[in-house]
Amino acid sequence: MNSEFTIAVHSLALLANLPDHMASSEHIAKNVCTNPARIRKIMSILRKHGFVRTKEGIGGGYILDRDPRELNLAQIYETISSGTLKPHWCTGDPEDTCVVSSKMHCVMDQIFNQAEFHYKKYLEQITIQSVLDQIKQP
Amino acid sequence: MNSEFTIAVHSLALLANLPDHMASSEHIAKNVCTNPARIRKIMSILRKHGFVRTKEGIGGGYILDRDPRELNLAQIYETISSGTLKPHWCTGDPEDTCVVSSKMHCVMDQIFNQAEFHYKKYLEQITIQSVLDQIKQP
DNA sequence: TAAACTGTAAGCATTAAGATTACAGTACTC
DNA sequence: GAGTACTGTAATCTTAATGCTTACAGTTTA
Numbered sequence: 001m002n003s004e005f006t007i008a009v010h011s012l013a014l015l016a017n018l019p020d021h022m023a024s025s026e027h028i029a030k031n032v033c034t035n036p037a038r039i040r041k042i043m044s045i046l047r048k049h050g051f052v053r054t055k056e057g058i059g060g061g062y063i064l065d066r067d068p069r070e071l072n073l074a075q076i077y078e079t080i081s082s083g084t085l086k087p088h089w090c091t092g093d094p095e096d097t098c099v100v101s102s103k104m105h106c107v108m109d110q111i112f113n114q115a116e117f118h119y120k121k122y123l124e125q126i127t128i129q130s131v132l133d134q135i136k137q138p
Numbered sequence: 139m140n141s142e143f144t145i146a147v148h149s150l151a152l153l154a155n156l157p158d159h160m161a162s163s164e165h166i167a168k169n170v171c172t173n174p175a176r177i178r179k180i181m182s183i184l185r186k187h188g189f190v191r192t193k194e195g196i197g198g199g200y201i202l203d204r205d206p207r208e209l210n211l212a213q214i215y216e217t218i219s220s221g222t223l224k225p226h227w228c229t230g231d232p233e234d235t236c237v238v239s240s241k242m243h244c245v246m247d248q249i250f251n252q253a254e255f256h257y258k259k260y261l262e263q264i265t266i267q268s269v270l271d272q273i274k275q276p
Numbered sequence: 277t278a279a280a281c282t283g284t285a286a287g288c289a290t291t292a293a294g295a296t297t298a299c300a301g302t303a304c305t306c
Numbered sequence: 307g308a309g310t311a312c313t314g315t316a317a318t319c320t321t322a323a324t325g326c327t328t329a330c331a332g333t334t335t336a
């Protein structure tokens with residue numbers, strides 16, 4: 001599991017906390033503790049899905065383009081990390097004569113797909129606003 | 139996400155399919171498509187949790203020690219892969235003066251812990267027997 | 277036209293995942 | 307009790323995934 005989803009959530013929460021001005025990739029990167037190129041890559045995907053607006057040139061950067069109360073983590077997961085619940089490596093061999101070996105891949109695939117469905121159902125309940133509220137709790 | 143959980147499920151389903159005799163690590167490894175040492179490492183954990191019995195020496199190997207209808211994937215996940223839903227890398231910096239940066243780690247931790255809780259709830263519904271039934275479907 | 281930004285990609289470094297090898301310990305068989 | 311076929315476990319090596327750095331073209335503003 002890589003951490004692009006976590007970075008996206010962090011970045012969006014940060015933008016929700018700065019509703020009135022743009023934040024540069026360098027600013028966000030410092031806050032998240034990573035490098036600007038990585039932030040730009042992730043924000044570029046978020047822009048293509050309409051979560052943020054970007055502006056190039058002087059005074060440019062990123063700004064949230066959604067109501068944080070209506071932006072949930074399932075939407076973010078979907079665009080950034082869909083399909084990452086299942087491991088890259090898979091057991092079994094479809095060519096094997098043993099049914100267990102030959103079908104296991106397919107069965108585990110279904111299990112992970114459904115697991116991801118439930119995972120997203122859970123993430124749907126959490127909005128960027130609720131993340132921000134939790135952060136600001138004393 | 140590594141694939142030890144998948145390997146454990148595959149191995150246990152295989153054992154459930156061979157209820158009357160022991161399977162060696164080499165046999166299981168061939169079926170799973172990995173190496174015997176890896177199987178032994180995973181099976182050793184499963185033995186410590188009472189899922190399988192092992193026997194050393196000639197004719198030894200592994201045999202299921204649970205009713206496959208009462209052995210669910212949540213139990214397996216718990217013993218093999220607990221805590222792996224959250225990425226190793228974490229955003230933010232607890233020492234940062236910005237609340238978002240300093241608290242994000244803690245908030246994401248909670249989110250991933252609860253996500254794992256829901257994930258396990260889903261896995262509870264799936265038994266080794268049901269995996270085997272799915273495999274044997276035409 | 278210079279400065280400050282994004283967009284994107286190539287290449288490098290680090291870390292996690294998986295394979296290999298080795299060998300001690302155990303149980304069975306002759 | 308010696309040989310064989312297993313598990314248990316650890317050390318080391320290889321490969322693949324992850325993250326970082328650098329670079330530069332494109333865009334906007336001053």
